[in-house]
Amino acid sequence: MGERRTISCLDSVRAASNISRDNHERKNINSTLYPPSSSQSRRNSPPLRRNNVSKMLDYKTLEEAISSTHNRLRFLSPHQLAAFWTAVPDFLHKLGSNNKHHTGEHKKKQIQKLDEILIYTLKEIQRFSHRPLSQITLGFAKIVKHLGGHRRTLVEGSSHRQLHDYFIGEKSENKEFIFRKIAGASLHVLKESNAQSLSNFVYAYGLAEYDIEFEGDGEEREYFFDMLAGKVIFHLETCDARQLSNILWAYANVNASNPGIFNKAADMVIAKDLFKTFTSQDISYIVWAYATAQEQHHQLFREMSHHVVRLGDLNSFLPEALSNIVWAYATADECHPKLFKKVADHIIALPNLRSFKPRHLSDIVWAYSSAGENHSRLFRRVAGHIATLDTLDEFIPQQLSNMVLAYTTANEAHALLFEKVADAVIKNQDGFTSQNVADLLQAYAIAGQIDQNLFTSLASTAAALVGECTSQNLANIAWAYAVSNVEAPSLFNDDFIQKCLEKENDFSIEHKSQLHQWNLWQEELQSNIRLPPSLGETCYQTFLSNAPTPMQDDIISELMAIGIQPKGETLTKNGYFLDALVEVDGNKIGIEINDSSHSAGGKATGSTILKHRQVANLEEISFVSVPYREWNKLGKDRSRKQ
Helix, strand or coil, X not given: CCCCCCCHHHHHHHHHCXXXXXXXXXXXXXXXXXXXXXXXXXXXXXXXXXXXXXXXXXCCXXXXXXXXXXXXXXXXXXXXXXXXXXXXXXXXXXXXXXXXXXXXXXXXXXXXXXXHHHHHHHHHHHHCXXXXXXXXXXXXXXXXXXXXXXXXXXXXXXXXXXXXXXXXXXXXXXXXXXXXXXXXHHCCCHHHCCHHHHHHHHHHHHHCCCCCEEECCXXXXXXXXXXXXXHHHHHHHHCCHHHHHHHXXXXXXXXXXXXXXXXXXXXXXXXXXXXXXXXXXXXXXXXXXXXXXXXXXXXXXXXXXXXXXXXXXXXXXXXXXXXXXXXXXXXCCCCCHHHHHHHHHHHHHXXXXXXXXXXXXXXXXXXXXXXXXXXXXXXXXXXXXXXXXXXXXXXXXXXXHHHHHHHHHCCCCCHHHHHHHHHHHHHCCCCCCXXXXXXXXXXXXHCCCCCHHHHHHHXXXXXXXXXXXXXXXXXXXXXXXXXXXXXXXXCCCHHHHHHHXXXXXXXXXXXXXXXXXXXXXXXXXCCCCCCCHXXXXXXXXXXXXXXXXXXXHHHHHHHHHCCCCCECCCECCCCCECCEEEEECCEEEEEEEECHHHEEXXXXXXXXXXXXXXHHHHHCCEEEEEEXXXXXXXXXXXXXXX
């Protein structure tokens, strides 16, 4: 089992099974799920009893549970088998992801026993009633979720690695086989299910992130979650809060949105005023599901927000729930400032943020930034926490790029955070996509956080990803390097220009403006790389049309009052607008009022840095900057203005 292959027993069952991707056809599915009442030839199993699971958990190790179950396999009832599969995920948590205690031969024997238990379960499962069926399915889902979550860090030869390869497979082929087999058996069983069993069953497939595609008549195809929708809608009225939230979460998690389910669920929650029955997890699951599935229901979001705000405190809300809630409201574009304030105040009041995982921190700051809910104390608290971490190795590339981009968008300057992230990225760039690279570089450039080592380090990674870049990625990366003024010949070459030409019709107004500034940067460097004349001219004209309106009237009047005659023309040859342009002792001086968009945390933004440098280098015009707030505070005090 050390090799990444399917166990031979499972292979033989797969070969003999009629439930494969090629021949698993759906026939008369509605009559199968909703047939008329009739006597059943299969035996009915008693419900899964808590004491069965408890007895199974009395075993000290997974090995003991496997051996005991294997020895009594042919004599076990369905609910006893369900108890075993329900207990396995708990044993896996206790085992540790890289356990190597036993020899390879011993592990192989244990896997063979587990294989026989699994094959027996899959062969017999069509005779089970809905209760053990749903419990077994949920057990499998939790096993797959646990093993899949450790995939990146599993050590070759460890128990978890062997179990991962067995239950999931190199390309999820084993997971898909198991869940397709269960789905086929369930079609004859779920007709008699109740709300709890159906909820567990649907939730299991959501947890496993697998929606099966069935072949129908002709070229018609139907997905498993769509086939279950009618049964789900039928049982919604009898679902409790946990069952309802699990169903909605599952449909969203496999991207199987169903307006009928989501609309009925929301209307029912509001009509019955079920909000007080929801736990923090229920709330987070529900709003996350609607946001992820892009199912709009403004009244549900509004009423849920009011409910959370009215709570005395949020002490029962775990980091997962807090991050999911604000992420959902930001993603769904639901503006509820009191909710965001309530969550932020709670996080700030916590003694520490050690219980927050990287995805929680990233999602939270992204949500506040995206929703325009600026809360400086929250951003400072998160930045301070991250800066104290020994390492950022647990952060994946998307979390790092989203986080710094969120701080930039919110105009929150935290140098220590940017330094920490830069060091982590320089150390390891494995797994970065073109989007991650573009977002990260743009965030640093916009914020004026120019880390020369970071830009130098990312040049080769960006170059390797040029072929995958969208038009936005290309423009953002080009502009960021123009701001940083870090030469990158391995990135900006003929291949880059060719990719720009391929995407020429996809560039937006903003992106064409960025490319014009990149083109000017190449002129600064006196390089041989330029945009082709036609594309370069298009970008230049776009840059001109998108330039901000100068605020020059007040400045000009004060300059004239002290005997300086500013030139009326404030447009430079390269397309930059100045608030005023004067000539003193033969030196050209551009005067500019800096509003809030020109700086972050007292530091010039990337746009300001780039403009001042290019105007100075290419136009030989130096700059005098006048802070907008200070200028306005002077009011009519003309002597101080002058």
